[in-house]
Amino acid sequence: MKAAVLYNAKDLRVEEVKEPNPLSHQVKVKVEWGGICGSDLHAYLQGLATEPHPIGKQEPPFILGHEFSGTIVEIGDGIRxxxxxxxxxxEPLLYCGECYACKIGYYNQCSxxxxxxxxxxxxxxxxxxVDENMLHLLPDNVSFEEGALVEPAAVALHAVRESKLKPGDSVAIFGAGPIGLLALLCAKAAGATKIIVVDLSQERLAKAKELGATTIIDGHRDDIVQTILQLTNGGANVAYECAGAQATMANAIASVRQRGQVMAIAVYSKPVNVDMGQVLYKAIDLTSTLAYRHVFPEVIDMISTGRLDVKPVITKKIALDDIVEEGFNPLLNDVKQAKILVRP
Ligand SMILES: [Zn+2]
Ligand SMILES: [Zn+2]
Known part of the structure; x- marks a missing residue:
C-alpha cells in the first residue's frame, strides 16, 4: 500500500510499504481523510525519535498522521x-494505563x-x-472530512471545557491556526460574547472573522493589549494562548482581567518567561491543557447536532502523493492555510 513515511528531518517519502494486519485487539481501517497537524510539522522539521517508543514498541521510521477517519475493513479475533x-x-493517544495519571483517568498526562x-x-x-480502545463511531450525518477534524477539535473543546469560561464572558485568542480557530468555535458554542482574535496573518484573521470573531487584531500592532483591555472593560475573562510564543504568552497575561485565566493550548518548543508580578497582582489563573481526554464522543455529538461546524477550518484538500509539495511546504512557508486534509 502507499504511505507517507518520515525517515528523518525533512525526509518524508510517499512509498509502497507492506500492508499491515491487525492483532486480536486491533482493527484495520481504510483511511478516508487525514489532517496535517502542527505536531506533524514539528516532527517533519526535527525528525522523530530513533528508538522505539515504550508503548508504541515499533522500530522507526513511522508512517505519519494522527488525525484521521475511515472505514473498518478487517477486525482482530478479539473485537466485539x-x-x-x-x-x-x-483517538490516537498511546498511554500505559498504569502510571499515576492513567490510574486517575488523566491518560493524556501519562508519563x-x-x-x-x-x-x-x-x-x-x-x-x-488501530487499537480497539482508540476507536469512536461516526454517525451517518458526520462526513469523513469532518471526522478528520474531530482530533484537533477535541484539543480545543477540552481546553474550553477545562477553562473557567462562562456564558456571557469575553475571550481573547492568541493564534488563529487550526487550534485557535477551533477554540474560537468552541468558545462561541460555550456562550462567549466578545471573541477577540490576534494573529500575524491577514488570511487567518479573515477566517477568524468568518467563524464568528467579534474583533480581529493584527499581531503586528503595538496596541494589542490596550485594545483588548478597552474592548473588554478592563480585560478578557479568559485568554487562550494558541501560538506558543513569548510575545503571545506575555500579551495573554497582560490582556486578562483581575482573577482572569490564561489557558495555554499551544506546544512550546522553547521555555517562555512569565511576568509573575502581573500574575500575582491580578490573581491570574495560569494553566494549560495537553491534548484531550474523555471528550471525543462530545465533539462528535456537537458536530452531528450542528453545534460545532468544523468544515470552514478546512482550507485545502490534497492527494497523499502531494503531501510534501501541497501540504507540508505551504504550511511551513506561508500561513494562509488552516487545516489541510490528505486523501490516500
Ligand atoms: Zn493533531
Ligand atoms: Zn500512564
Whole structure:
C-alpha cells in the first residue's frame, strides 16, 4: 500500500510499504481523510525519535498522521464492539494505563504518552492499524472530512471545557491556526460574547472573522493589549494562548482581567518567561491543557447536532502523493492555510 513515511528531518517519502494486519485487539481501517497537524510539522522539521517508543514498541521510521477517519475493513479475533463497514475516527493517544495519571483517568498526562502517527505507524496511508480502545463511531450525518477534524477539535473543546469560561464572558485568542480557530468555535458554542482574535496573518484573521470573531487584531500592532483591555472593560475573562510564543504568552497575561485565566493550548518548543508580578497582582489563573481526554464522543455529538461546524477550518484538500509539495511546504512557508486534509 502507499504511505507517507518520515525517515528523518525533512525526509518524508510517499512509498509502497507492506500492508499491515491487525492483532486480536486491533482493527484495520481504510483511511478516508487525514489532517496535517502542527505536531506533524514539528516532527517533519526535527525528525522523530530513533528508538522505539515504550508503548508504541515499533522500530522507526513511522508512517505519519494522527488525525484521521475511515472505514473498518478487517477486525482482530478479539473485537466485539466493532464490525467491518463501521465508519470511525481514531483517538490516537498511546498511554500505559498504569502510571499515576492513567490510574486517575488523566491518560493524556501519562508519563509515557505518545501518539500513533508520531510514535507508531499512523494514518497517512491507505490503511492503518488501530487499537480497539482508540476507536469512536461516526454517525451517518458526520462526513469523513469532518471526522478528520474531530482530533484537533477535541484539543480545543477540552481546553474550553477545562477553562473557567462562562456564558456571557469575553475571550481573547492568541493564534488563529487550526487550534485557535477551533477554540474560537468552541468558545462561541460555550456562550462567549466578545471573541477577540490576534494573529500575524491577514488570511487567518479573515477566517477568524468568518467563524464568528467579534474583533480581529493584527499581531503586528503595538496596541494589542490596550485594545483588548478597552474592548473588554478592563480585560478578557479568559485568554487562550494558541501560538506558543513569548510575545503571545506575555500579551495573554497582560490582556486578562483581575482573577482572569490564561489557558495555554499551544506546544512550546522553547521555555517562555512569565511576568509573575502581573500574575500575582491580578490573581491570574495560569494553566494549560495537553491534548484531550474523555471528550471525543462530545465533539462528535456537537458536530452531528450542528453545534460545532468544523468544515470552514478546512482550507485545502490534497492527494497523499502531494503531501510534501501541497501540504507540508505551504504550511511551513506561508500561513494562509488552516487545516489541510490528505486523501490516500
Ligand atoms: Zn493533531
Ligand atoms: Zn500512564
Amino acid at each position: 464492539k466493532y464490525k467491518v463497514g463501521d465508519r470511525v475516527v481514531v 509515557q504518552v505518545g501518539f500513533i502517527g508520531l510514535n507508531r505507524d499512523g494514518g497517512f496511508a491507505e490503511y492503518a492499524i
